Amino acid sequence: MTDTTSGEIPRKSLTQTLQLDTRLLGMIGAFVVICLVFHVLTGQRFLTPRNIFTLTIQTVSVAIMATGMVFVIVTRHIDLSVGSLLAVCSAVMALVQVWVMPQLLGLGIGHPATAPLAILAGLVVGASIGAFNGWLVGYLTIPAFIVTLGGLLVWRNVAWYLTSGQTLGPLDPNFQLFGGINGTIGVTASWIVGALAVAAALWFMASARRKKAGHGFAVKPLWAEAVMMALVSGLILGFVAILNAYQVPAARLERVFAARGETMPEGYTEGYGLPISVLVLVAVAVAMTVVARRTRFGRYIFATGGNPEAAALSGINTRLLTVKIFALMGALCALSAVVASARAANHANDIGTLDELRVIAAAVIGGTALSGGVGTIYGAILGALIMQSLQSGMAMVGVESPFQNIVVGSVLVFAVLIDIIYRKRSGALK
Amino acid sequence: MTPLVEMRDIALSFGGVKAIDHVTVDLYPGEVVGLLGHNGAGKSTLIKCLSGAYQMDSGQIFIEGQPVTINNPRDARAHNIETIYQTLALADNLDAASNLFLGRELVSAGGFVDDDRMEAETRRIMARLNPNFRKFNVPVSALSGGQRQSVAIARAVYFNAKILIMDEPTAALGPHETRMVAELIAELKRQGLGIFLISHDIHDVMALCDRVSVMKNGKLVGTERVTDVTEDDILGMIILGKKP
Ligand SMILES: Nc1ncnc2c1ncn2[C@@H]1O[C@H](COP(=O)(O)OP(=O)(O)OP(=O)(O)O)[C@@H](O)[C@H]1O
Numbered sequence: 140m141t142d143t144t145s146g147e148i149p150r151k152s153l154t155q156t157l158q159l160d161t162r163l164l165g166m167i168g169a170f171v172v173i174c175l176v177f178h179v180l181t182g183q184r185f186l187t188p189r190n191i192f193t194l195t196i197q198t199v200s201v202a203i204m205a206t207g208m209v210f211v212i213v214t215r216h217i218d219l220s221v222g223s224l225l226a227v228c229s230a231v232m233a234l235v236q237v238w239v240m241p242q243l244l245g246l247g248i249g250h251p252a253t254a255p256l257a258i259l260a261g262l263v264v265g266a267s268i269g270a271f272n273g274w275l276v277g278y279l280t281i282p283a284f285i286v287t288l289g290g291l292l293v294w295r296n297v298a299w300y301l302t303s304g305q306t307l308g309p310l311d312p313n314f315q316l317f318g319g320i321n322g323t324i325g326v327t328a329s330w331i332v333g334a335l336a337v338a339a340a341l342w343f344m345a346s347a348r349r350k351k352a353g354h355g356f357a358v359k360p361l362w363a364e365a366v367m368m369a370l371v372s373g374l375i376l377g378f379v380a381i382l383n384a385y386q387v388p389a390a391r392l393e394r395v396f397a398a399r400g401e402t403m404p405e406g407y408t409e410g411y412g413l414p415i416s417v418l419v420l421v422a423v424a425v426a427m428t429v430v431a432r433r434t435r436f437g438r439y440i441f442a443t444g445g446n447p448e449a450a451a452l453s454g455i456n457t458r459l460l461t462v463k464i465f466a467l468m469g470a471l472c473a474l475s476a477v478v479a480s481a482r483a484a485n486h487a488n489d490i491g492t493l494d495e496l497r498v499i500a501a502a503v504i505g506g507t508a509l510s511g512g513v514g515t516i517y518g519a520i521l522g523a524l525i526m527q528s529l530q531s532g533m534a535m536v537g538v539e540s541p542f543q544n545i546v547v548g549s550v551l552v553f554a555v556l557i558d559i560i561y562r563k564r565s566g567a568l569k
Numbered sequence: 570m571t572p573l574v575e576m577r578d579i580a581l582s583f584g585g586v587k588a589i590d591h592v593t594v595d596l597y598p599g600e601v602v603g604l605l606g607h608n609g610a611g612k613s614t615l616i617k618c619l620s621g622a623y624q625m626d627s628g629q630i631f632i633e634g635q636p637v638t639i640n641n642p643r644d645a646r647a648h649n650i651e652t653i654y655q656t657l658a659l660a661d662n663l664d665a666a667s668n669l670f671l672g673r674e675l676v677s678a679g680g681f682v683d684d685d686r687m688e689a690e691t692r693r694i695m696a697r698l699n700p701n702f703r704k705f706n707v708p709v710s711a712l713s714g715g716q717r718q719s720v721a722i723a724r725a726v727y728f729n730a731k732i733l734i735m736d737e738p739t740a741a742l743g744p745h746e747t748r749m750v751a752e753l754i755a756e757l758k759r760q761g762l763g764i765f766l767i768s769h770d771i772h773d774v775m776a777l778c779d780r781v782s783v784m785k786n787g788k789l790v791g792t793e794r795v796t797d798v799t800e801d802d803i804l805g806m807i808i809l810g811k812k813p
């Protein structure tokens with residue numbers, strides 16, 4: 140580690156100089172290998188704009204919940220009820236859209252207030268159920284495993300009861316914009332968002348450096364900072380470029396023009412650009428990372444995970460903290476429910492089934508330790524992406540679905556083994 | 570003169586075990602009071618009632634003559650009571666600065682945790698308490714026992730305590746570091762702090778303390794001025810539970 144006061148200057152490897160997390164590098168490496176292998180096995184169909192676009196929107200729902208699961212697992216709890224919570228939130232939001240707004244209030248289909256009110260209702264329901272779970276865990280000290288195992292059964296069937304087991308749809312057109320392919324912001328806006336993101340990232344890195352230097356701490360060499368900035372900018376803009384390269388089919392564009400009473404000019408093309416659902420995930424990822432690293436709430440989550448007794452002796456109200464963490468998890472389930480039901484264009488009873496396993500697996504593959512105190516938001520999202528890539532890749536290659544699950548299950552166990560070995564080697568685990 | 574702290578007739582049981590059996594101790598400003606006794610005598614439990622970690626079954630606590638209720642560690646901190654726990658109470662996965670400021674983080678104008686400023690402050694106080702300390706950017710799990718102890722000491726000293734509780738603060742320290750803690754105690758005493766010092770080293774206690782309170786099986790054996798007794802007298806109190 141860097142130390143301004145010590146005289147000796149230890150030799151550092153490249154990753155140390157760049158201050159890169161080697162575990163993150165390993166995950167990225169694994170992800171790249173998975174992508175390349177499937178690219179070859181599918182006859183170059185895997186790493187196409189079209190497939191990357193699909194992969195991205197398929198990952199969003201699980202990834203959003205995985206960020207919340209990081210906090211839950213970091214504090215040595217678990218939430219097995221996220222898939223069922225997603226179903227309840229989805230059911231409530233669907234009811235608002237197909238029954239409360241158009242029928243009960245007589246506002247008709249497609250009223251502009253429908254989508255915001257539905258989402259608000261979902262968030263309130265999700266956060267409330269989550270807070271209730273947190274209260275049972277934090278104040279009544281029932282183990283989270285039991286509370287949420289019960290919740291898994293209870294809430295999925297509450298969802299069934301609310302809708303009488305029916306599929307509700309079609310959902311509000313504005314609401315459906317959150318579903319992925321039906322709600323993209325187009326090429327120009329995507330470039331603008333990309334440019335703003337790059338500007339924000341560069342500003343953030345520069346100001347962090349300035350602050351450290353202001354305190355007289357050692358900072359990375361300038362070239363290392365420049366390399367990191369180039370890397371981050373390249374990643375952001377490259378991602379935007381790929382999603383922009385996915386072209387809207389001509390037939391669909393023709394319909395759009397026809398709807399406006401125009402004819403499509405010869406040779407007209409248009410890219411999809413960034414889906415709104417992906418923007419939601421990015422916003423969640425940034426917000427959760429800030430919460431984890433830059434707020435007292437986040438600091439207390441990690442302190443409690445590291446040593447609950449020490450946290451309590453430092454005056455942290457660990458019970459209330461548990462309620463807040465589970466409430467946040469519930470709200471994120473609601474957000475995932477928006478994306479998942481909008482993507483399906485309706486609410487079906489089986490929505491979110493087995494998501495608890497995917498979400499926990501994503502967080503764990505992403506380096507969240509079940510022993511508590513350790514985990515990152517970006518790791519969980521990358522974990523979700525790796526799992527989805529495996530699943531989609533195998534489906535494209537034609538692996539039968541039972542085998543897909545066998546592979547995904549094995550990968551989960553294997554990933555944790557690798558993690559344990561890595562931590563032992565790096566001295567983080569004793 | 571009113572005592573800085575008076576713990577009057579404190580009792581606390583765990584299930585059927587009377588861990589503290591109607592104990593009264595007090596502490597004056599600028600004074601160091603040693604708490605002595607066998608393992609399991611109830612020393613840690615007694616001071617945990619003062620630090621807010623435990624809630625006593627009966628008894629009263631007075632701070633500067635005023636009765637106070639201390640229900641949790643936040644209440645104790647609000648009365649300027651700082652504690653170095655026997656277990657150190659550090660979050661192993663966080664670095665020294667995060668531990669030092671745990672529960673009292675420095676925040677920037679936007680309300681965000683200001684890690685850089687906390688690290689700068691930690692470097693400042695560590696330069697005074699343990700100049701050899703270098704490990705500012707690693708989790709405290711990577712620290713030696715003595716280094717961890719100096720983090721816990723720094724945390725108790727940093728926030729301008731009036732009342733300092735030290736539960737075996739030198740248990741993991743080498744001779745050099747132990748001497749530094751002794752100097753620190755003398756300095757804090759000169760500044761007018763009151764210090765409860767729990768230790769098993771009678772020699773240290775005689776050197777550092779003004780008075781000693783000896784406990785046995787949850788009961789107070791007695792409180793003596795160190796100038797009035799010999800080491801053997803104190804040993805007798807600890808072992809036999811009898812006043813000299
Ligand atoms: N949380 C607890 N639950 C049950 N019993 C406890 C608890 N804490 C302490 N005790 C009991 O209370 C008694 C006093 O313990 P305490 O830790 O105060 O001793 P101590 O004087 O600090 O000993 P040591 O010198 O070993 O630190 C012991 O009999 C112990 O077993």
Ligand SMILES: [Mg+2]
Nearest residue numbers: 612613614655
């Ligand atoms: Mg003790």
